[in-house]
Amino acid sequence: MRGAPQDGTELIDKGVFYRRLYTLALPIAIQSLMLAMVAAGDAFMLGRVEQAEMTAVSLATQIQFVQNMFLGAITATGGILGAQYFGKKDTRTIREIFHLMLRLCGLMSVIFFAGCELIPSYLMRIFTHDDELIAIGSAYLRIAGWSYLITGISQCYETVMKVTDHVKESAWISSSAVIANILLNAVLIFGLLGLPRMESRGAALATTISRVLELGLCLVFSRGEGYVRPEWRRLLEGRKELQEDFRRQCLPLLGGSLFWGIGFTSYTAIMGHLGADAAAATSVAAVVRDLICCACNGIGSAAGIMVGNELGAGRLETGKAYGIRLKNISWVIGFASMLLVFALTPLVVRVVILSDEARAYLGGMMIIMGVYMIGRAVNTVTINGVLDGGGDTVFDMYSLAVCMWGIAIPLALLGAFVFHWPILLVYACTCLDEVGKIPWVMIRFRKYKWVQDLTRA
Secondary structure (H helix, E strand, C coil): CCCCCCCCHHHCCHHHHHHHHHHHHHHHHHHHHHHHHHHHHHHHHHHHHCHHHHHHHHHHCHHHHHHHHHHHHHHHHHHHHHHHHHHCCCHHHHHHHHHHHHHHHHHHHHHHHHHHHHCHHHHHCCCCCCHHHHHHHHHHHHHHHHHHHHHHHHHHHHHHHHHCCCHHHHHHHHHHHHHHHHHHHHHHHHCCCCCCCCCHHHHHHHHHHHHHHHHHHHHHHCCCCCCCCCCHHHCCCCCHHHHHHHHHHHHHHHHHHHHHHHHHHHHHHHHHCCCHHHHHHHHHHHHHHHHHCHHHHHHHHHHHHHHHHHHHCCCHHHHHHHHHHHHHHHHHHHHHHHHHHHHHHHHHHHHCCCCHHHHHHHHHHHHHHHHHHHHHHHHHHHHHHHHHHCCCCHHHHHHHHHHHHHHHHHHHHHHHHCCCCCHHHHHHHHCHHHHHCHHHHHHHHCCCCCCCCCCCC
16 A cells, blocks of 8 residues: 555564464364365275276366355355455344355255256266266266255355354364265275275265265354354345445456366366376376365465455555565465475375376376476465455456466367377476466565455445
8 A cells, every 4th residue: 555665564463463374274274184185085095996986086076176166256255255344343244245155155056966966977078088987977976966965055154154263163164074074985985884885986975974964063053152143034135235245256256266167177177088097197196286285275265364354454554464474475385385295296106006107197297286386375375365355356367367278278288189298298288377377476466456445334
């Protein structure tokens, strides 16, 4: 802002800042880790059964990945506005935001549930032409589709908990569901405790049961003192001006989520059409990526809440100083994540059961992914945390349109199907967008368009 110091460091009480960051980021990072462990559990347990089972489930879960793009845009909008209104101590408006999220997430959940139950084989053909993988994936989707019906509701509850200082409870609920999922995976996939061996169908059933548990815990916790919970008789009511504010923030986020989600799904489809070995190696690399990204996900979510609280309370200069420090922290997280990927590569390549060719692909992919992690960390914290926390949600959509859809995806398509580049080079193209847009992100950050109070009187 005008007259503000360039870095604003004198506005930050370091003790308060880092204590708040730790309090928010650690539970969210653990929650993110636990969620990633479900995919890891599916992949490694099914990998012990058969490579085709692991690959088919990895491809099938791309449907939920796309659904989460819609749900993520809706709940992220609720998180942005909710954090600012919580900084303003306006519980009534937070409850109205809760209602908006429930209506929209409920609609998305019904749509994806119907697709999984009615046309699962057509959905699988988007990602592979292998008949065996299509059959396995379709059976998985028919069972897992029931979990897609309720997961959006749970996400709404957990978002409101995060922005109203119940982040530990939100993380506990999510983590409990994940632990249940992993344990049920082992029992149902391998047929333990006298139950039949269900393999991929067991993974789907475990997911569905754990999602029911998660929603049940959300309902129980939200009955406690100090929790914001919906008023069901007023679920369809709402102020037009608040709905307009929600729409103004949500549409760019939805555009960005779709660009990113469909783009990532396109990467999976491209690699899936390069053969079973390439698809298997890509699936394992994706699991490792998601596990390593947990730290930057936690910092990014905490950044949005911390910056949003300060801006919503009218402390714009402090919010700006928080954003600058969080952006600097993102670089540290990025390089640390790269080194961690490099360190884990020999272990991952040895542990997973793959063909020799798939194992060779995986080793190369891990090295490429290590460099990618720098861009992923910086962009997650800076864009999805700081910029979005201040309402600058349009930039993410623009950057994805140019870097992912204008550069990375066309190069990957041309390399895979026209020029027939080596598989590792095609994979490198799918990692190009995060690294390539870093300079643009830094320029946008320094314009400080994100330093704004979004609340209404």
